[in-house]
Amino acid sequence: MSVVSILLVILVGYFLGAISFAVIVARSQGIDIFKAGSGNPGATNVKRTLGAKWGNTVFALDALKGFLAAGWPLLAYGGDNRLAVIGLIAAILGHSFSIFLKFRGGKGVATTIGGLLALMWAVLLIGLVIWLIVFYTSKMVALASMLFAVSLPIAAYFIHGSEDPRFYLGIVLAVLIVVRHRSNIVRMLSGKENKF
Structure with missing residues (x-):
């Protein structure tokens, strides 16, 4: 490399x-x-x-x-x-x-x-299942997206192990996606988040 x-x-x-x-x-x-x-x-x-x-x-x-x-x-x-x-x-x-x-x-x-x-398609599949469950129960894309993100390092750890670069990718992605949703978090806490 x-x-x-x-x-x-x-x-x-x-x-x-x-x-x-x-x-x-x-x-x-x-x-x-x-x-x-x-x-x-x-x-x-x-x-x-x-x-x-x-x-x-x-x-x-x-x-x-x-x-x-x-x-x-x-x-x-x-x-x-x-x-x-x-x-x-x-x-x-x-x-x-x-x-x-x-x-x-x-x-x-x-x-x-x-x-x-x-x-890492298997990690993605787990994340998408979580996204679908959260979205259809809450109707909030942002909440589903954040929980999808949090699932990535957890699933990557169990599937690929803690030494694999994909585990560290999961951590970085989780942080990036949650931080990018900070305005949605504020709206959720105030009860103003958009729903589908």
């Missing part, structure tokens, strides 16, 4: 992540996503604002960013999980702090899901 390969993986991951499909799709429909709904440039806000078709399209495209960012290093560098982990983290940071949006962005859940599909 050379410095050049690390830098390449970071750059590709970041710029993949920095492409904001929420902004692109919303703009194509005449909407400024920063001024609509919650103001968040992510799939959930697009779905609330423009409907399921466009929201699901953004979700799929954001997931594809994560899948590519984690997947291409696995192919190019002989299945090196360390580089794939670095690529995914770079993509999530690009999505959340996009250079094209003055370092604003979405919360990174869809991008995370795409990357986890490439890196």
